[in-house]
Amino acid sequence: MRLALLSDLHANLQALEACLAHAQAQGAERLAFLGDLVGYGADPGPVVRRIMDLADEGALVLKGNHDDMAAHPPAGNTTLGESTAWWTHEQLDVVQRAFLAGLPMTVQDDRVLLVHATADEPALWRYVYDAQVAALSLEAAGKLEGVRYVFGGHVHRQSLYYRGADDKLISFVPTAGVAVPVSARRHWLATIGSVGQPRDGSPKAMYAVFDTTQAQLTFHRVAYDHHAAAEAIRDAGLPDFFADRLELGR
Known part of the structure; x- marks a missing residue:
């Protein structure tokens, strides 16, 4: 089975549709969305509606920190995410808010553990920026029967870690x-990047496909109309910074 892994959509409808079309062309048979469906972008309502429809068709969907903030906006306004949480909340209807609020933090599907941030403390929203944090996440996942793969998002970059023969964690x-x-004889952790807001210097959307039969993981970059997505942000009256990020990929 080919499982398409998509994370950090960030209300970017243009990037989402481009990645879905690309995944279909790659023969993806199932979809998994690893959180942060909303936040930063101009189309939270349409994106959540699209994901709800796909969930009805069997897609796996997780909660990210921006989904949590959109469902329950914080009283403060100290971060960029918090600055748009209330705006996003007001763009969603009651059913969409309830959908985000009810999403799980993790999902185990056979040998795969899906999580937005880390498996050890998913509600703390820690970023897997290095091997040390990746090791903690893998250690926690290893306590779950049968898990060999941990797939997450949150960091908006694509990376892969695995345990070598000496049990040392190696980055790739x-x-x-x-x-x-990605042989199941080893333990693996991947951050699959961001569909809606890449931050590695390229505006191309990110996602990955895991072929469970061949034990292969393929990371993808997908060109889309990021200028249109940026313009939609400006037209919505959101901070120009969010639009600039899409055009610069940072």
Whole structure:
């Protein structure tokens, strides 16, 4: 089975549709959305509606920190995410807010554990920026029977870690479009990047496909009309910074 892994959509409808079309062309048979469906972008309502429809068709959907903030906006306004949480909340209807509020923090599907941030303390929203945090996440996932793969998002970058023969955690830099053998004899952790707001210097959307039969993981980059997505942010009256990020990929 080919499982398409998509995370950090951030209310970017243009990027979402481009990645869904690309995943279909890659033969994806199931979809998994690893959180942060909303936040920053101009189309939270349409994006959540689209994901709800896909969930009805069998897609797996997790909660991210921006989904949590949109469902329950914070009283403060100290971060960029918090600055748009109330705006996003007001763009969603009651059913969409309830959908976000009810999403799970993690999902185990056979040997795969899906999580937005880390498996050890998912509600703390820690970023897997290095091998140390990746090791903590893998250690927690290893306590779950049968889990060999941990897939997450949150960091808006694509990365891959695995345990070597000496049990040391090794990092691997993936190349877009190149399948990586990920034998179940080892333990693996991947951050699959951001569909809606890449931050590695390229505006191309990110997602990945896990082929469970071949034990291969392929990271993808997808061109889309990021200028239109940026313009939609400006037209919505959201901070220009969010639009600039889409155009610069930072």
